[in-house]
Amino acid sequence: MKDQKIINLILEGNELGFIKLANKYEKLLFYIAKSILGNRIEDVEECVNDTYLKLWNNIDKYDSDKASLKTYLIIIVRNTAINKLRDLSKHEKNQISDDITDIAKYYIDNKQNLEKSIFDKEDLSKLNTLIKNLKSVDQEIIIRKYFYLQSSKHIARVMDMTVTAVDSRSSRTRKILQKEFEKEDEEVIRKENKYE
Amino acid sequence: MNEVKLIDMLSYLEPELLEDDYIEKDMNKLKNLISKISESSSLITFNKGLRSIIKIITFIIASLLVLVGIIVIIIKKKKPKITKKAFNFVTN
Incomplete structure (x- = not known):
């Protein structure tokens, strides 16, 4: 149906x-x-x-x-x-x-x-945009690991990768996401200082 | 990014990022794996069945051979007696 x-x-x-x-x-x-x-x-x-x-x-x-x-x-x-x-x-x-x-x-x-x-709407929208812009492999790993909470072993098996590759890719992607968020925070602080 | 925060933030993941059928792919893989296992297990059962049929046939043939052997021995043993009896009957 x-x-x-x-x-x-x-x-x-x-x-x-x-x-x-x-x-x-x-x-x-x-x-x-x-x-x-x-x-x-x-x-x-x-x-x-x-x-x-x-x-x-x-x-x-x-x-x-x-x-x-x-x-x-x-x-x-x-x-x-x-x-x-x-x-x-x-x-x-x-x-x-x-x-x-x-x-x-x-x-x-x-x-x-x-x-x-509870999260800021802007942060959530930023995260969604960042994930959308990731390489499809990294996007899949992030969604599988942090949305579906699948184990690295399972992800490695279904994606034909090694567990080490899955872990290192997910760690690298998290670092990229962190950097992007920090970058924005720095910009906000810079703007605030400018107006003061 | 902190893993706990990422898990919490992904509660608000945009639906379009979930349109890829990762989970259905997994489920299909699992289904295929299960069907492969059941296929191979049915093949194993078939092989086992074939083996037992061959065993039964071999047993029947072996017992038939033994039976034939026994009959031949009996006939061989009885043959001279029969010829003796026939000779006596003729001479008498």
Whole structure:
């Protein structure tokens, strides 16, 4: 069934819309949730169910010109999984699956404030532009590693690269991003000094 | 850039950067891998089946040969007696 038909059914409040949605995207959503939350099935299931619920509550905000339904669902499930990872780590460490990736472990171990961070709109737009301008290989590595929280080993396997190459490329890209942000900060300070 | 900050900032990634089907590619690779494994395992099962059929056939042929051998021995042993009996019958 086409996405627009599914959306129309959900907008009508027809349960069939959700059945069709699940038939079409359930595997994808489970795959993404599992790559972030590990193999604990109850966490993954809860995350996917929350994704459906969020879609149900926000279907009127969905704009098909901005994103396909699939991409919209990917964003919801990824962010729901990250929130869940933070929530689980808030309580007790043993509530988290043992097999989460190193980057997911690093995230919960090093996130000082476990609340959701708020960012400047300009910074977010700058980051998006910088990522868009990256080489396609580096763009893929950054998205796989820091959006989907995939392990370097997995990325290396699917991209036919070595783990070292993945790690060095991602580290180099992060340095480039950092430099670009610092450059802008310096410019802002320079401008402020000029006007003083 | 700090990895934690990058993960948090990517929560606001623009949808167009996610239109590439990385995940679907992964899922297809996984599907292909699973089908390859199941194909090879079915080939292994087929080979095992073939081997056991060959074993059974060999066993049947071997037992038939043994049986034929036994029958031949019996006939060979019985032959002189039969000829003796025939000779006696004729002479009498």
